Amino acid sequence: MSEPDWVTHAIWWHLYPLGFVGAHPADPPPGPDEHRLRRIVDWLDYARDLGTSGIALGPVFASQTHGYDTTDHYRIDGRLGDDGDFDHLITEAHARGLRVLLDGVFNHVGTDFPRYRDAVAGGDTSWFRVRRGEFxxxxxxxxxxxxxxxxxxxVDYVVDVMCHWLGRGADGWRLDAAYAMPDRFWAQVLPRVREQFPDAWFVGEVIHGDYVARVTESGFDSVTQYELWKAIWSSLNDANLHELDWALKRHNDFLDTFVPMTFIGNHDVTRIASQLDNPDHVDHALVILMTTGGTPSIYAGDEVAYRGVKEERFGGDDAVRPEFGSPLDGVGEHGHQVLRAHQHLIGLRRRHPWLHTARTAPLQLTNTGYVYASRAGEDTLLVALNVADEPLPVSLQEHGFGAAEVVAGSGAPPAETFTETVVPPHGWLVLAPR
Known part of the structure; x- marks a missing residue:
């Protein structure tokens, strides 16, 4: 594994800046004199108090609309502000011990990208893929x-852009649409960037395919773990925890080569509170995220049960990329409950950094009940999930453990240590063997 040491403790709070500060969609769009990027600074204490250790930003560079149609990789999007606003955000984040991850869109550019405009006008087309005379x-x-x-x-351009912003204080890059790009390209780019910034972290956006081969051939530190994301919400909705077990076995195989970036929500998918049929199961999804190997990412708003459905239409992302006001504004009781669960389970993760590379092993499995052990070396936690309408009995001795105590859960046994317990209907427990 090539990742920097600090990533062992990384838990990201991921946000989509253009939506977060109300810059897109907006009519008229804000100008740089509004310095909206600085609004994110007002949320840094919240991100720290949540327990996260870094902020993962969506696109912040000059673009035409949603940020993924970049027109100038060296300039902050005018709707967000300017270089000074970026420097201020970096300074304030680092002062709170928060890392900053940038979103690099290097597979494609917007139609106002200067070299593309020149190419359309009859100039050099060599920077672009041209097929049968069309771009x-x-x-x-x-x-x-x-x-x-x-x-x-x-290649030279991307190396220079990445180094430019790492030199300005960024700690790493999420590499957008990496699945659409040749691995050999990144194998040329990343070693040159690491020569100058050996402590930077690089995660590729990969949805399908051979994750291990992608990491091995590209040189990424990590890729986005969409397989586990899908299995988490799907298995909970379908009461088919065998699907989750299968995905976790695959996940173990990935961990032999790299540590995936894990998540239950991001700016491209329906929010977990809307994706799950039963609102009680939001906690279950979070428990899985926080007790399995990986570098976890929390999508801003998910920690208070924000809802939003992604639709395949123009503007179909807007519902999952809303503007944020002030922390906890308009959050109801269920949202506060979900927030408390996030703070507790993120705290649990921070107290057990070995979970970063933990492998899971099934101990008890039915369609609606799943008990697994998360292990790394001599360290172990037991996790029990129940999505049935009936209680789930758990006997530790049957699984080779003498006793355990509850460290988190929706229900607790009558004594601190025990050999047998019951997980309540639609409940969960995290146990520490004793």
Missing amino acids: ATFEGHGGLIALDHRNPEV
Whole structure:
């Protein structure tokens, strides 16, 4: 594994800046004199108090609309502010012990990207993929023009951009649409960036495919673990915890090579509180995220049970990328309950940093009940999930443990230590063997 040591303790609070500060969609859009990027600074204490150790930003560079149609990788989006606002955000985050992850869109650019405008006007087209005389686009989106990653100048450009912002204080990069880019491109880029910034972390956005091969051939430290994300909400909704068990076995295999970036929500998917049929199961999803190996990421708002459904239409992302006012504004009792669960379970994760590379092993499994052990070396936690309408009995001795105590859960036994317990209907427990 190539990741820097600090990532062992990393838990990200992920936000989509353009939506978060009300810069997109907005009519008229704000100008740089509004310095909206600084609004994120007002949330840094909240992110720290939540227990996270870094903020993972969506796109902040000059773009035409949603941030993923970049027009200038060296300039902060005018709707957010300017370089001074970025420097202020970095300074304030680091003063609170928070790392900062940037979102790099290097697969494609917007139609106002200067080199593309020149190419359309009859100039050099070598920076772009051209097929049968037409510029290739990303997944058919006419406003997203695909770069030609075989061009050494494109390699040099991406190296320079990444180093520029790492030099300004960023701690790493999420690499957008990495699944659409050749691994050999990153194998040329990343070693050159690491020469200058050996402590930086690089995570590729990969949805399907061979995660291990991607990491091995590209040089990424990590990739996004969409397989586990899907299995978490799907298994809880379908009362089919065998699906979760299968995904966790796959997850163990990934951990032999790299530590995935794990999540139950992000800016591209329906929020977990809307995705799950039973609101009680939001805690279950969080328990899985916080007790399995990985580098966890919490999507801003999920920690207070924000709702939002992604739709496949123009503007279909807006519901999951809303503007944020002030912390806890309008949050109801269920949201406060979910927040308390986040703070407790993130705290549990921070107290057990070995969970970063923990493997899981099933101990008890039915469609509606799942008990697994998370282990790393001599350290172990037991996790019991119940999505049935009936209680789930758990006998520790049957699983080779003498006794245990509850360290977190929706129900507790009558004594601190015990050999047998019951998980209440739609409940969960995290146990420490004794």
